[in-house]
Amino acid sequence: MHNFRLTxxxxxxxxxxxxxxxxxxxxxxxRLGYPADTKLLIVHADDLGVTHATNTASLAALEKGSVSSxxxxxxxxxxxxxxxxARANPEHDLGMHLVLTSExxxxxxGSVAPADQVASLLDSSGYLKPLCDLMAENADPEEVEREIxxxxxxxxxxxxxPTHLDSHMGCxxxxxxxxxxxxxxxxxxxxxxxVSRHEIxxxxxxxxxxxxxxxxxxxHIYTAGTPDYALGLDNYYRGVLAxxxxxxxxxxxxxxxxxxxSAGMAGGVEGWGNRWRQQDFNFFTSEDFLNILRDEKISLIxxxxxxxxxxxxx
Amino acid sequence: MHNFRLTxxxxxxxxxxxxxxxxxxxxxxxRLGYPADTKLLIVHADDLGVTHATNTASLAALEKGSVSSxxxxxxxxxxxxxxxxARANPEHDLGMHLVLTSExxxxxxGSVAPADQVASLLDSSGYLKPLCDLMAENADPEEVEREIxxxxxxxxxxxxxPTHLDSHMGCxxxxxxxxxxxxxxxxxxxxxxxVSRHEIxxxxxxxxxxxxxxxxxxxHIYTAGTPDYALGLDNYYRGVLAxxxxxxxxxxxxxxxxxxxSAGMAGGVEGWGNRWRQQDFNFFTSEDFLNILRDEKISLIxxxxxxxxxxxxx
Numbered sequence: 001m002h003n004f005r006l007t008x009x010x011x012x013x014x015x016x017x018x019x020x021x022x023x024x025x026x027x028x029x030x031r032l033g034y035p036a037d038t039k040l041l042i043v044h045a046d047d048l049g050v051t052h053a054t055n056t057a058s059l060a061a062l063e064k065g066s067v068s069s070x071x072x073x074x075x076x077x078x079x080x081x082x083x084x085x086a087r088a089n090p091e092h093d094l095g096m097h098l099v100l101t102s103e104x105x106x107x108x109x110g111s112v113a114p115a116d117q118v119a120s121l122l123d124s125s126g127y128l129k130p131l132c133d134l135m136a137e138n139a140d141p142e143e144v145e146r147e148i149x150x151x152x153x154x155x156x157x158x159x160x161x162p163t164h165l166d167s168h169m170g171c172x173x174x175x176x177x178x179x180x181x182x183x184x185x186x187x188x189x190x191x192x193x194x195v196s197r198h199e200i201x202x203x204x205x206x207x208x209x210x211x212x213x214x215x216x217x218x219x220h221i222y223t224a225g226t227p228d229y230a231l232g233l234d235n236y237y238r239g240v241l242a243x244x245x246x247x248x249x250x251x252x253x254x255x256x257x258x259x260x261x262s263a264g265m266a267g268g269v270e271g272w273g274n275r276w277r278q279q280d281f282n283f284f285t286s287e288d289f290l291n292i293l294r295d296e297k298i299s300l301i302x303x304x305x306x307x308x309x310x311x312x313x314x
Numbered sequence: 315m316h317n318f319r320l321t322x323x324x325x326x327x328x329x330x331x332x333x334x335x336x337x338x339x340x341x342x343x344x345r346l347g348y349p350a351d352t353k354l355l356i357v358h359a360d361d362l363g364v365t366h367a368t369n370t371a372s373l374a375a376l377e378k379g380s381v382s383s384x385x386x387x388x389x390x391x392x393x394x395x396x397x398x399x400a401r402a403n404p405e406h407d408l409g410m411h412l413v414l415t416s417e418x419x420x421x422x423x424g425s426v427a428p429a430d431q432v433a434s435l436l437d438s439s440g441y442l443k444p445l446c447d448l449m450a451e452n453a454d455p456e457e458v459e460r461e462i463x464x465x466x467x468x469x470x471x472x473x474x475x476p477t478h479l480d481s482h483m484g485c486x487x488x489x490x491x492x493x494x495x496x497x498x499x500x501x502x503x504x505x506x507x508x509v510s511r512h513e514i515x516x517x518x519x520x521x522x523x524x525x526x527x528x529x530x531x532x533x534h535i536y537t538a539g540t541p542d543y544a545l546g547l548d549n550y551y552r553g554v555l556a557x558x559x560x561x562x563x564x565x566x567x568x569x570x571x572x573x574x575x576s577a578g579m580a581g582g583v584e585g586w587g588n589r590w591r592q593q594d595f596n597f598f599t600s601e602d603f604l605n606i607l608r609d610e611k612i613s614l615i616x617x618x619x620x621x622x623x624x625x626x627x628x
């Protein structure tokens with residue numbers, strides 16, 4: 001069944017509880033020249049490219065402006081639809097949702113790099129494995145790097161110039177040997193890899209030691225988990241927004257229209273399934289959400305804006 | 315735009331006009347021991363795997379029994395859904411719709427074989443080319459063979475044992491260098507490659523010379539073209555069924571449910587688009603169609619049944 005590693009790690013790493021040793025460290029907003037109490041938020045839609053229903057909802061939410069950023073899966077069939085939109089809307093913020101897993105039962109995908117050059121990532125049918133842990137058991141870090149480079153290059157070949165990198169299901173973050181490649185590739189392309197200060201501190205010292213002062217590191221990453229879904233996603237999002245710490249945060253969401261295609265993808269799974277994705281779309285395109293942003297004095301920002309400010313800080 | 319080679323070739327090769335030299339040749343039904351006036355028909359749904367909407371319609375039509383056979387595209391994301399159904403319904407007739415093109419604008423796919431081993435088939439983004447002619451300009455026949463073997467092996471690895479082979483958009487049929495590979499692979503796997511006697515005769519002597527007496531060759535292949543769509547698919551199908559010659563015929567159709575996913579795939583193209591596919595589903599699951607079969611004394615048959623009779627004829 002659907003057993004995302006993220007599910008288990010989310011309570012530990014993503015809930016943004018303050019680490020006492022960090023209280024004195026200036027948050028990213030301050031380091032970028034904003035007042036210390038500024039709350040900047042990237043509302044980030046994951047999984048573009050996986051289905052037409054994901055693209056339809058996510059591109060509409062980006063156009064509305066209430067979702068500020070999104071990232072694409074280059075291994076998935078509907079990437080060309082996102083790329084066509086990206087070419088027509090180059091001001092929008094699209095990154096690479098780097099893919100090392102193929103987690104659904106009824107639709108699956110393989111690598112972008114030639115299969116024989118990333119064989120350690122693939123199963124006997126040529127598909128990526130369903131879970132990060134299964135991937136990590138055999139994956140050669142060299143092949144991981146080759147695959148993520150190929151994904152970036154496919155998107156670029158279609159005219160989609162990514163503003164940032166992030167990691168589908170967190171596979172590139174939770175294993176030091178892959179995290180090093182994630183950072184290396186991001187630095188070479190001159191774009192941020194999505195990493196949060198609190199996440200890094202809590203995973204372990206080995207992760208923090210891989211970072212350099214040149215790396216743009218946001219303060220918090222929030223994302224709903226299955227217990228939040230059970231209690232109501234609206235409640236979860238309202239809670240996150242009401243208690244948002246100052247600094248730069250990312251709220252990871254998964255917008256898609258419910259319907260036969262999304263239900264087929266989910267294959268009966270509720271967690272990160274079709275109903276969840278429609279609820280994400282509904283909440284983040286609602287007037288209610290915009291009102292909360294205004295009331296809580298939260299400003300939306302993009303990865304492109306962050307990176308430009310970061311480059312200009314010197 | 316959508317410029318299938320099949321569109322132009324259909325009037326020449328697929329309409330089943332009798333070739334005078336062939337009048338004396340016994341049709342395949344006779345050769346299999348049926349009375350000479352027997353009309354056997356495979357109603358064949360193409361393109362399974364390409365979308366969830368295609369799978370939903372086509373698997374329902376197979377279960378109803380009014381579509382007798384279908385074939386799958388192993389390069390496409392929803393192959394695992396078809397394979398799951400095939401494992402649960404092994405009595406049904408599923409073949410490989412061998413893929414050398416990726417013809418839609420908004421969703422695309424690459425090879426199943428490692429990209430570096432079939433580089434002559436791929437564009438600079440790693441996708442198959444949109445048209446047979448574009449594919450044929452550069453395709454190395456050795457790489458064509460490698461790719462179609464990889465497609466068959468992916469399906470088999472998922473528990474789908476193909477009953478026959480056919481060719482998406484006809485790419486394997488219309489070029490002698492690829493036709494030879496199509497026949498070679500079918501013979502090795504011991505399954506029929508979809509080829510019709512009239513098609514072969516009309517394409518040219520080179521094609522006929524590649525056939526051996528051991529190859530199972532059906533009499534006619536029918537499929538609607540864009541002019542038929544403009545005049546009404548129902549009219550076309552009624553006409554084909556009313557005038558069906560004795561022997562073994564295949565009627566190629568494309569069943570899918572209309573909706574956002576199918577419309578996204580078609581991208582505004584009418585020919586072989588979403589409306590067409592829904593009309594195919596409607597006609598071939600109607601009582602009307604079953605009544606026509608009865609009135610015209612047409613019996614549905616499968617590739618598996620044909621191959622078994624062919625093997626037993628000696």
